[in-house]
Amino acid sequence: PSPESIKRAKEMDFVGLGLHPLFSSHFEEEELQRLRLVDSIKSYRSRADIFSEVVGRKRQRSGPNRGAKRRREEARQRDQEFYIPYRPKDFDSERGLSISGEGGAFEQQAAGAVLDLMGDEAQNLMRGQQQLKWDRKKKRFVGQSGQEDKKKIKTESGR
Incomplete structure (x- = not known):
């Protein structure tokens, strides 16, 4: 049709x-x-809908207490002017963008999530720490420390 x-x-x-x-x-x-x-x-249509009836009853009920509530909100607003927060407003975003610190960089979070399958004995632990890693700039194997000291990190966009 x-x-x-x-x-x-x-x-x-x-x-x-x-x-x-x-x-x-x-x-x-x-x-x-x-x-x-x-x-x-x-085919019946109500002249006054239910919503307007409910709102009308609510307005009648909450009429006298309205001023006290407004005064409390104004007092609360005045307190905010002199309030010094424990942390800055952009604390979370800055922590997420930071290179070092608590759980800021993705590499640190990934390193914390890695399961260590090396042995518990001292000999095996020393062998894991002395492992060599290829350095692209020096073009040779270098000893890897536990955490790399990097000032800048390349993102997915290559910057």
């Missing part, structure tokens, strides 16, 4: 058409009255 046909079918008033003569013998008068009542309920 085309969109125009669907619109015409929605606009058509099937309630006003009534029953087909073939079906009228199967329905009793009580059933027809019930159908008319249901149709009248479907």
Whole structure:
């Protein structure tokens, strides 16, 4: 069916058409009255919606206490002017962008999440610390310390 046909079918008033003569013998008068009542309920529209009634009752109930609440909020606003916070406003964002410190850099978080599968014996531990790592700038193997001292970190964009 085309969109125009669907619109015409929605606009058509099937309630006003009534029953087909073939079906009228199967329905009793009580059933027809019930159908008319249901149709009248479907077309009923309230003059005042429920929302406006509820809001009106709420306004009547909360009228006198409104001034006290507003004064408390104003006093709270005045206190904020002289309040010195424990941490700066941008503390979390700065911590996330920092290179060193508590859980700032991704490398530190990843290093903390690594499962160490080396042996517990002293000999095996020393072997793990003395492991060599290839340095691209020096083009040779260098001893790796536990944590690299980097001032700048390359991000995914290469900067």
